[in-house]
Amino acid sequence: MARDKPVLIAGGGIGGLAAAIGLAQKGYRSLVLEKAPQLGEIGAGIQLGPNAFHAFDQLGVGDAARRMAVYIDALVLMDAISADEIARIPLDEPFRQRFGNPYAVVHRGELHGVFLKACLAHPLVELRTSSAVTGFTQDESGVIAVLADSSMVDGAALIGADGLWSAIRRQLVGDGAPRVTGHTTYRSVIPTHDMPDDLRWNAATLWAGPKCHIVHYPLSGWKTFNLVVTYHNDAPEPVAGKPVSKEHVTSGFAHVHPRARQIIDRGHDWKMWVLCDRDPILKWAEDHVVLLGDAAHPTLQYMAQGACMAMEDAVCLAHEVEGASGDFSRAFEAYRMKRVNRTARIQIQSRLVGDHIYHPADGHAALRNTIMRSMSAGDFYDSLQWLYGGSGLDGGVGAVR
Numbered sequence: 001m002a003r004d005k006p007v008l009i010a011g012g013g014i015g016g017l018a019a020a021i022g023l024a025q026k027g028y029r030s031l032v033l034e035k036a037p038q039l040g041e042i043g044a045g046i047q048l049g050p051n052a053f054h055a056f057d058q059l060g061v062g063d064a065a066r067r068m069a070v071y072i073d074a075l076v077l078m079d080a081i082s083a084d085e086i087a088r089i090p091l092d093e094p095f096r097q098r099f100g101n102p103y104a105v106v107h108r109g110e111l112h113g114v115f116l117k118a119c120l121a122h123p124l125v126e127l128r129t130s131s132a133v134t135g136f137t138q139d140e141s142g143v144i145a146v147l148a149d150s151s152m153v154d155g156a157a158l159i160g161a162d163g164l165w166s167a168i169r170r171q172l173v174g175d176g177a178p179r180v181t182g183h184t185t186y187r188s189v190i191p192t193h194d195m196p197d198d199l200r201w202n203a204a205t206l207w208a209g210p211k212c213h214i215v216h217y218p219l220s221g222w223k224t225f226n227l228v229v230t231y232h233n234d235a236p237e238p239v240a241g242k243p244v245s246k247e248h249v250t251s252g253f254a255h256v257h258p259r260a261r262q263i264i265d266r267g268h269d270w271k272m273w274v275l276c277d278r279d280p281i282l283k284w285a286e287d288h289v290v291l292l293g294d295a296a297h298p299t300l301q302y303m304a305q306g307a308c309m310a311m312e313d314a315v316c317l318a319h320e321v322e323g324a325s326g327d328f329s330r331a332f333e334a335y336r337m338k339r340v341n342r343t344a345r346i347q348i349q350s351r352l353v354g355d356h357i358y359h360p361a362d363g364h365a366a367l368r369n370t371i372m373r374s375m376s377a378g379d380f381y382d383s384l385q386w387l388y389g390g391s392g393l394d395g396g397v398g399a400v401r
């Protein structure tokens, strides 16, 4: 059922490739236009809730994704000032049964590789690198994407999966630059033997301190540990992947317990991001053009859901395109309607989690500790039901509590 003209996808990140494979499964041809000279992802980790595995299965890559994942035992919240444990969410069999899938951590490059391999193997997906899309025109017959070298590419429709700084969003929505949150994140990946012995936990661990937090978890079959440390230092300008010294990273963490601080000492080749997000919006689509992933709903990473949402978007988009028998404008509206609330909840709740769980100080932190210590595993599972029990297709946002 390959159509005459392909669906154009701007961006070959996790969202763009997931959309390509989702459309291919439904018989639709796509052409991925990626700005970078090579397709790939930075070498850091990513956490995947059970909803990501629902999406993998629907995109036909469940087995490959499961093979490269590290299945952790728990999500652990530590107090970065006292070094006491605050809360532990077990991820064992009751968790898997409740949500129908596991929680796992993976290497980003390996996850991207799963989608890349599936795209390369599928005759309905074409990948083109060094192809930055700068804009588009459209009429009733389809879309023309304009590239940076002024060449033009003809398509039946255009999916803007071009990330936080989306050129497609700029033209479609025109809502300016993303919001600089003032939160700075530093990332490092270290060999497991460099991780302090007493912190080699099979858990995604988060040390919460005043205006800062530290995250670590094992990756790549336990060969490495992923370190992510974040400091709410009111940084004014967006930064992405800038190398910084260990001293620079440490300077924001003098106030945390030495047991947590030692994690920073163990890191090397630190890189820095000043985090951006956006407020949720309703306009994601116009006729044959639509947004997906970070281009549509960029979020702070505090619920570890940005990539998961991009994959859910891909599942939903492909489903709606199939349901509308290739009437893209009807399909894109149906997709938008299903996805806006769920992704808006992630954007808003991620900010709240940062302010009220990860970064509070003093009495606010003591209140957090008291509330979270009183919660059972079942209480945590109930609070996550809307997210992990949901999927790309149901658009679930849960009840307002």
Ligand SMILES: Cc1cc2nc3c(=O)[nH]c(=O)nc-3n(C[C@H](O)[C@H](O)[C@H](O)COP(=O)(O)OP(=O)(O)OC[C@H]3O[C@@H](n4cnc5c(N)ncnc54)[C@H](O)[C@@H]3O)c2cc1C
Pocket (backbone or CB within 6 Å): 010, 011, 012, 013, 014, 015, 016, 033, 034, 035, 036, 045, 046, 047, 048, 131, 132, 133, 134, 161, 162, 163, 164, 165, 166, 167, 168, 185, 228, 273, 292, 293, 294, 295, 301, 303, 304, 305, 306, 307, 308, 309, 310
């Ligand atoms: C520190 C940090 C930790 C995170 N942790 C998690 C986590 O644990 N779990 C999780 O689910 N999510 C996490 N995320 C979020 C996740 O990384 C993103 O939400 C996800 O990568 C978005 O995928 P995407 O494909 O929409 O965009 P991107 O990954 O940004 O991909 C966009 C692609 O488009 C290309 N591109 C850009 N402009 C153009 C153009 N004009 N033309 C053509 N191509 C273009 C880019 O080169 C890129 O390849 C984290 C994010 C950060 C910053």
